[in-house]
Amino acid sequence: MAAQVTEADLVVARPFALGVDEVARELRSDERGLTTDDAVSRLQLVGRNELPEPKRKPAIVRFLAHFNDTLIYILIAAAVIKAVMGDWLDFWVIMAVAIINAIVGYIQEGRAEKALAGIRGMLSADASARRDGGWATVPAAELVPGDVIRLMPGDKVPADVRLIQAFQLRIDESALTGESVPASKEVDPVAAEAGVGDRSSMAFSGTIVSAGQGRGIVTSTGTTTEIGKIQSLADEAGSLATPLTQQLDSFGRVLTVVILGMAAVMLLIGRFLHQMPFDELISAAIGFAVAAIPEGLPALVTITLALGVQQMARRNAITRKLPAVEALGSVTTVCSDKTGTLTKNEMTVRRIVTPIAAYDVTGLGYDPAGEIRPVGDARVGGDLTAVLAVALLCNDAHIVRGGPSTGSGQALWQLVGEPTEGALKVVAMKGRLDAGGSTRVGVIPFDSANKFMATLNQGADGSRAILVKGAPDRLLERSATQRGAAGAESLDIVRWEAVIDELSAQGLRVLAAARKPVPASVDGIGIDDLEGLEFLGVWGIVDPPRPEAIDAIADCHTAGIKVKMITGDHAGTALAIGREMGLVRGEDVRVLTGADLEALTQEQLKEVVRDVDVYARTSPEHKIRIVRALQSHGEVVAMTGDGVNDAPALTRANVGIAMGIKGTEATKEAAEVVLADDNFATIRSAIAEGRRIYDNLRKSIVFLLPTNGAQSLVILVAVVFGLTLPLTSVQVLWVNMVTAVTLSLALAYEPAEKGIMTRPPRRTGGPIINGSELAFVLIVSVVIGGATMGVFYGVNAAGVDVAYARTEAVLMLALGQLAYLLNCRFMSRSSITGDVFRGNRMIWISAGALIVLQLIFTYVPVMNTLFESEPLAAASWILPVVLSIAIFFIVEVLKAVFRRRR
Template sequence: MPPAVTDSHAEEATSVLGELATDESGLSESVAAQRLSEYGPNALAEAPSRPMILRLLAQFDNVLIYVLIGAAVLKAILGDWIDFAVILAVAVISAVVGYVQEGKAESALAGIRNLLSPTASVRRGGQWQVVDAATLVPGDIVRVAAGDRLPADVRLIETVNLRIEESALTGEAVPAAKQTAAVEAAAGIGDRTSMAYSGTIVAVGTGVGVVTATGATTEIGRIQAMVSGVEQIETPLTRRLDRFGTLLSLGILGAAAVIVVIGKVIHNFSIDELISAAIGFAVASIPEGLPAVVTITLALGVQQMARRNAITRRLPAVEALGSVNVICSDKTGTLTQNEMTVRTAVTAAGVYDVDGTGYQPTGSVTRDGKPAGLTEHLDLRALVRAMALCNDASISEIDGQWHVAGEPTEGALRTFVLKAGYDAHTPRLAQLPFDSANKFMVTLNERPGGDRTLLVKGAPDRLLDRSNTQLAADGRLEPLDRLRWEAEIDRLSAQGLRVLAAAFRPAADDQETATADDIAEGLTFLGLTGIVDPPRPEAVEAIALCHEAGIRVKMITGDHVGTARAIALEMGLVSDPDAPALTGADLEQLSQSRLREAVPDVDIYARTSPEHKLRIVSALQAEGNVTAMTGDGVNDAPALTRADVGVAMGIKGTDATKQAADIILADDNFATIERAVEEGRRIYDNIRKSILFLLPTNGGQALVILVAILAGIALPLSPVQILWVNLITGVTLSLALVFEPAEPGIMSRPPRRSDGPLIARPDLLLIALVSVLVAGSAIAVYFLTTSHGYSLAVAQTAAVTMLAFGQLAYLFSCRFLNSSSLTLAVLRGNPMVWWMSGALVVLQLVFVYAPFMHTWFGSAPLAAIDWFATAGLAVLMFLVIEVIKRWDLHTSQ
């Protein structure tokens, strides 16, 4: 086996060939077969997966599922087989949903494997042939052309105008120009111009190279290893619910044990009475509707987010977005439009501004705020003509969207030409395509009068080196002012603009070719264009809203730091032109502990690799942040897997990224993330409202049992009657809060603490006081009716009705937990409250007056005065709860 080649991008091609014991004629078939047995196939290993039954059973290892199963067992003990079946079905459905949604990392690995090319053109024994890409080995000579996907990592040894689309690895929107010269050993992936990597796609040109890495040792293989090794983080809601469910279960078991001890030791209850009391208490205490309410709330949130172009793959991720306090965002296509746009043009006469964004040719060219026509501005006309004729791109409208055929930068220039109003067609006689070594393109064009002209477009420094004159405003030639042009180039570059220049020189009437030697000198410099991938206007507004909501937005991009800082400043992501930024090279010099210290203050990261993105997300999480990560390339998959919420681009994102993500943006728009965060906060609010509604109502029912046991009196409510209250409120009132709209100012609040409890200390006080109110009113009604000579059945029916109406009153109070519900707004905004309230009243009427209910539940008809009394007490309860809320909110501030 030949020695492994390290840093092949930094070695000369001949040295790499020597180290791999090969040459440009390729390996022999026998040597290739021997190396294949040594290195193994050029394929990514499939991740080991657990058997389906184990994955399904693992879904039941959840405290909430335990609570559901416990409640179902209690229902079975009581012989309530309908409720038993319903609750058990909820538990099974929850487990099945979790099973279906599990395995985002495994899916991401499958998506990465799909990036590999199935075949490769390889030179074996001096002959070119097409082979299965899995049979490639280090030392093989392969060739690629436009449209090909790289089958392995390759050190280039020949290139012809080769540019490769590497956005999946680097995040850069523009294809990377490739050449054969060695680069610095410390160069990041985006700067390794001598290398081509597995899974990337050739945009233009051809290339030949030697395979340096295959399978798991390629860059994509390394990313796959990172994805499989990333520890997935539980969402804040999952952690809170687990902690809450554990504490609640322990509390219920402890209280039930106390009841048994008190009933036996103090009141000498029989075993049957103790069992009945303990079951009644447990049934009253367990909020068996909570898991269903949480699941329904999240499911409805998924639908709402889908309508807002955010497709959710995992239910808990919906709420997790509401906890996010840091969003790490890719730049290209997310914060920006991923459509290159000419923003400014500079000639010897001055600066021209270009309106409009993207490839849609609507906009104008102005100078000093006035339209600049090509007839009056000969300098501008000459620049526009050069950019139009020395250009191979075209733009077209398809289904209402403008698209470019060709290079994005040339598409931007084509759009600029149309905005300027130039539509002349001059025959092209010859051309010299853009080459990464020359960094310019040349065309030979014939004008209507027969004159021939060489037009040049390319890197400003290369054209300035070949120019000695410039075109003045009136069309005359004047000496080149190189210092002025270099100052303009620096100015445009500082704005994050990609700068291209144009020049020309007359050609002989009989000239038929265009070569680099033809423009070695004597060019007339025409001017510059500044091109940018413009920010999305809605993303600028979304970033401002995120900042108002206390959410930091951090840009992590493969672009150069100057471009990244300029875009960040323009978008309002930072306000200081000298805002700190870290590059991939900087990150390499920082330990993880030093990075943890740096990440709170740095919002711009440039020239990053997959490892860097993963380290940044990990450092933010180590500092206690709930982090969302956006991305579209396979290089983003490890960080998306690690993040609390991974967000993939639905339009331009790779399959690997979508499979690793929790949420997919259907419109690739950062503003959608901000809207999803708002939806996540609304969902959490509604879950919190549902919990704060369920706990006091269950607590009140449990207190009724507890007080009766402590006092040694007959139970005011039988266990089956408590079941009835749980049933009707569980299927009506508890679901009404699921549909609550967002409260005003929801995005003006700071993010929740990720380590905070599900139930805050002020909430505990509210739960306790409301529980006492609910229990006290039911007990009071029970004793009032019995003291007036009513039968036990009537007294218990009145108490049940009081519990139902008391919970209805509390429902309206729960609609606004952060403000008073003593407002007309409590009657509006959620029609489901009225539908559920009506359903509750109808069901309670059935309980009171249906004869079969009298048999099943021991209920009895009530007189009209009893209804008015319980309704009046419910209104009084509402007012008292509002006083408690006002005091609670005041003391918690």
């Protein structure tokens, strides 16, 4: 390859119509790929292999969007009226409240966008590229024209690629061409005028490998790819318009009508019944409207959801679409894959059975330390060697030293490849078997439809044989003989079926081995060649359950959440693992297999789906049927998946959960949540977090409404009865402003309540607060508002001037809300506990900030001028503090009454 290239050298016109050698020559590359230095220099020329981010709205537009709320409109209208009246102090105080709310929302929106951008980075694809003569995993964004990459089933093609090898390669190009059927690929060039859908020698960026294997040379990256020309990067972060925020929008519109209606009634009563001065009446009406508006609610919802997303990410549950935050809290059924999610995905061969003998295998994981021991009086012979040869040669996995060191200083062994193939490679290493000069001539890659893999191998002596491994039933039906002590003998199907059932009942996954000698002239294999095989034996492979997953399933059951295992394994294996995981108990347990599902109509499946917890030998189509059947009963279903074919089921589920480690890019894009550790225990944690987030939103709303209700009630009662106003409009705005930046945010940081995973899932839908909660809010509003009026009118009647009495009333209102905040920490149990002082330091930070701001309001001269307040004597703090304590206990009694009613 030439040491230096220009950008023009990296552009190939119609690579699909050129031969492989010609394309490689044009790109100054070959099948050995690029060196790291070449790749770096080319990356500087062509840029990163990324599509541009969507254009963002200007910052000023995004800021102004936070004023687009019905409740904020009332605030702005009130400010305009004040400006017309020449009351500029009140105008600026009202506008300050609206602006502070917008600033908080804008800042938090930016934080949420940064968090979600980080999530996009975590989900970015990697590619397997040939660099410096060896295969390496590199970020897809760093691929350049001339790179040689390889493709496996489920991979998302990372760039436009001219294929140089294709083994039964089929690619889903629906994202590009709209064709629903995967396109078959080959190496031969096509006509220069061929359309995109007919370019069978190309693999295009953004498409998904459905089956087979392939290699190719990257011809285009980034915006120069076919898909880059016709689409921009999708925004994967989702929208904040969750069902909950829609409920809040609806609630805001209803509240607006109520506030305006009550303000109008108040104006009429004050004017015609009490003949109040017009200017004073307008100020009172504006004060009432401002007091009644929970203007901090939109920002509060945004902050709570964003904090929840960040907390989930810290627990390895990456939320890609924010509606999932709410949906997770109401999940009633989790449908989970087995391998790697419920189990450790560290496959280990435990038993080998040949036509002659049985062998036990010692050792764990991918460390080749261990032995193969004959069972009984049997001796190690050629039968074992033949099975191990298939394990070693019909295999694409590699076991390498690497990773962190153990306490003894020995490096750990790591798997490069599939876990099952890793287990077979390790057992061959335990049998001290080596390739012995054998080379691979051809291959039929594993395919989910065939459930086997085959290779054509040539030995050191020039002889050739087809080696096959795969599902026992598939190999038995293609075998004519088995390897006996004296050579080939009749296949004993009955015995093998018994062996398979016995191993499966022990929770072992069973794979079979077979071979077929072929003439030395055979240089390729196809499916039709796999007939008349010689059956060699089976392996019994175990994938140990994750201990934390067993605990998580028990927690889900306690929380009223059903867990169903859906696996492609044998029914016996699935049932044995199900018992060990605690999914099923007792002897009379029903397992539905794929064949059973095929025999059931959808209506019949609906009748039994809730009673079956283990599904075996299933296909992706069966998963969709199971999800639909569960949803027909009103179940909220979370579905896990990792393969490209799982994407439809994840899309159909209420919450799609993709595996972050072994999951394909297609699955991650279809999911709402991605597990960074592929661990079922993380699902349990995510559900608990979803419940916590929803609890905190409800707590925040139940806290916020009475604070506004108390303020508006004080003004309403004074006007209706023709009394002196306990609060001016600017003093109401002061209380709103200081609580908005202190107390109202504290509950967003509230930890999960005790027993959050011992109660049943919440029901979805319905109003944001029900009738019982509305009654609770109104009573609390009366309690806090009554205490505030009691302080004002009591102090004023004692001969203190109005400004002093109003200052003490403001203090009473602020401290009353602080006391009520402690009540709201635990809505489902009593707050009269030491726990109310622990667990959320933001409570005390916000309380301290409120006290400091209230001291400034009371004692700083300029604040006395702006807000018509007066310094209070130390003794004047006693009554508000005592009444605040009384409010706390009154609300606790009220909570107990409502708990009993529920």
